[in-house]
Amino acid sequence: MAWNAIDRKVPVIDPDAPPVLSEAVRDKIRSFFPRYETKRAVLLPALHVAQDALGHVSHAAMVEVAEILELHPSEVLDTLTFYTHFWTHPKGRKVITVCRSISCELMGGNEVLDALKSKLNIDEHGTTEDGEYSLVTEECLAGCDYAPCMLVNEKMHQRVAADDIATLLADSDIDVVAMERSDLFDAPDRACANTAVDGAESASA
Ligand code: FES
Structure with a gap:
């Protein structure tokens, strides 16, 4: 079996692209600080908030989360890739x-x-x-x-x-949970976050 080679000469992140996390999303992440003894302990809530805002957690988002929590980006990557819940690339709605x-x-x-x-x-x-x-x-x-x-x-x-399956997929409420949910992890400002993502994508295109 041939090994997949990683091209390390092409940067994964465009250094000139605008931030992908909006200020509202950053504030939401910071709002967890009083709940925990260390910023490191906020990593999982931060990843939930980032994924909720962006749909997935890109490498750029990982770096920004790392900056907010004063971690090395590799620590964010290590944690994120342990959990199947988190996506590093865009997923379906x-x-x-x-x-x-x-x-x-x-x-x-x-x-x-x-x-x-x-x-x-x-x-x-x-x-x-x-x-x-x-x-x-x-x-x-x-x-x-x-x-x-x-x-x-x-x-x-x-x-x-x-x-x-055909009947289930035809139901537009197939993913609607019939109970009130906490806004604890929801992104505070999807529109704002999405604007940031669009800007990042067009800048890196
Ligand atoms: S085996 Fe437990 S839910 Fe499927």
């Missing part, structure tokens, strides 16, 4: 996560996954061309009693049958 653990597999999880791949015309880790869906698998989603399970963003779907 709705992320479908199918459980791949034993209870769900025994109850038809693989058939559900195959039906999703077929219906969305993507493979695992793929994103549909319209940017609507990404598809991944993860270990137990903590709904084993109701296997097979899948998440659409934060909404859990239980006892899913492969034959139900």
Whole structure:
């Protein structure tokens, strides 16, 4: 097997691009400081806020989070890549996560996954061309009693049958969680953050 070579001569981050995190997002991250003894301990909330604002956590965002928390960017990268929840590249607006653990597999999880791949015309880790869906698998989603399970963003779907997939995907509320949620981790200003991202992308294009 050939090793993938990394081109270290081309910078991953454009040094002239504007910041990707808006001031509102930075303030939101700083608002966690009083809750923890160290800035380092704010790393996970900071990554949640950054991903909520930008849709993913790019290398530029990692560097900016590191600056805010007075960490080395590699420490941010190490933590981020440990968790499948965080994305380093753009993902679909709705992320479908199918459980791949034993209870769900025994109850038809693989058939559900195959039906999703077929219906969305993507493979695992793929994103549909319209940017609507990404598809991944993860270990137990903590709904084993109701296997097979899948998440659409934060909404859990239980006892899913492969034959139900077309109906589920046709439901515009497929990812709507019917409960009030805390604004703790939500980005404070998506419009502002998105403006910053657009600017960064056009600057680096
Ligand atoms: S095995 Fe699928 S939710 Fe636990």
